[in-house]
Amino acid sequence: MRLLLVEDDEHVAAALLAVLKRHGFTAGLARNGAEAIEKTQAGGFDVVLLDLGLPDADGFEVYGQIRRLSRIPVIMVTARADVRSRIHGLNLGADDYVVKPYDTGELLARIHAVSRRAALDQASSDGPASGGTGGAPAPGGQVLTAGPVTVELSTRRVLVDGARVELTRKEFDLLALLAQRPGVVFRREQIISDVWRTSWEGTGRTLEVHVASLRSKLRRPELVETVRGVGYRLAVPPAL
Template sequence: MRLMLVEDDDHVAAALTAVLSRHGFAVTHCRSGAEALQAMLPDDRAPFDVVLLDLGLPDTDGFEVCGRIRKVSTTPVIMVTARSDVRSRIHGLNLGADDYVVKPYDTGELLARIHAVARRTTPGTPDPADPVPGSDVLRLGAVTVELTTRQVNVGGAAVPLTRKEFDLLALLAGRPGVVFRREQIISEVWRTSWEGTGRTLEVHVASLRAKLRTPALIETVRGVGYRLVPPAAA
C-alpha cells in the first residue's frame, strides 16, 4: 500500500515512517503542502492509497491542502494533528477528510484507521486479514492452507485446527513477511480489544507452531507482534 505522509517535523516523520514500513507500507514523505500537491500529480507510479496529513505545515494550512487534494483525487485523507477542538474536526471532515486523528495517538489505532478508510473508500483494497487476491490455496513450504475449505495440510497430512487457530494462520499467511501488531491480530481474529486477551494470542501461536511442526514459520517480533516468515527465508 502506497502512503503519503505530509509532516514537516523530520523526527516525527522518521519515527512514523519506520513503523509504517514495518507494516508493509511504501511511504513517501512530503514536508510541505506544495510538495504534497506536486506528489499527487499523475505519473508512472501507482496512485497513493492513503494520505496522512498534518495541519501545521510551513507553507500553507493543511485544511487548504486537503481541499485541493479532494478537488483532484478521491484518495483517502486522514488528518493527523494536535488540533483537538471540535470546530477543527468538523471543518476537516467537511473539507473531505475521511478521518481525523489527534496527536498524541496510539500507533495501533492509527494503523487500524488507515486500513479502515482504505477498505471503505477504495474498492478492492485488501483487508490485512484477506488472502492474496485470486488465491484459494496458500502454500508455505510443507504447509498448505486451503482457504475455501478451511483445511490445513503439512507434508500431505491433514492437521486439525480450531476455528481461531485457522483464522490466525490465514491472517498471517495472507501477507507473508508483514508484521501484525498484537492489538491488530486480536481485533481481526477475536473481534475484541487487546486488554485481557494477550495470553490467549500467545497460547494460540504456540499451539499453531506445534501443530504445523515448523516453529520458525511464525516469528515473534519483540515488542510489536508476529509475522509469517516466507519459507524461502525461514
C-alpha cells in the first residue's frame, strides 16, 4: 500500500515512517500543506494520513483542497481531542479521525480499514447492476490476483487455478483482505477489525475457525500461511 504522510514534526514522521515500512507500506512524506496538495495532485498514493497542525495552513483547509483534487481516502491525525473538531472533520468527509497520542496498532488497523472500504466502494460503483460477469475480467480494478488465486470483488467470486471456489461471506472477506497485499502479514487484531468490525477480545477462536475452513475450501492450505505470534498472510508461490 502507498501512503502519504503529512506531518511537520521530524521526529514523529521518522518514527512513523519506520513503522510503516516494517509493515509493508511504501510511504511518502509531506512536511506542510503545500507539499501535501502537490503530492496528492501528482497521484500514486492509496491513503493520506493528514496531520491537522501544519505550519503553513489549517489542516481542514488542506483537506478540502485534497478532496477537490482526488477521492483518495484521508485519515485526519491531530492532537485536537475535542469532540467538535472530530465531528467537523468527519462532516467534511474525512474517512477517519485519529487523536494523538494513538496506539500504532490501532492506527495501522484504521489505515487498512479505510483502504478496504475504498476498494469495495470502488468495486461497487464500477460493477454491473446485477448478474455475473460470465467469467470475463471485471473492469476498474475489481479483480485481485495473487498467484493461483483470483478474487473478483464486484461479483464476490473466487477462483483457484481457474476453478470456482464457494465461500461464505466472512471467508470471502477474509481472503479479499489478504489478497490486497499478497505476502504481507496481517495481524490478527487487524483482521478482526476489518472483517468482523469488532475488537480482538473473544473473537480469536472465530478467526481460527474461518482460516481453517478457508484453507480447506481453497484446496491449497499452504496459501494461507500462519505467522506465529503475529497473524496470517497470503503466500504466493514463486513464479517458475
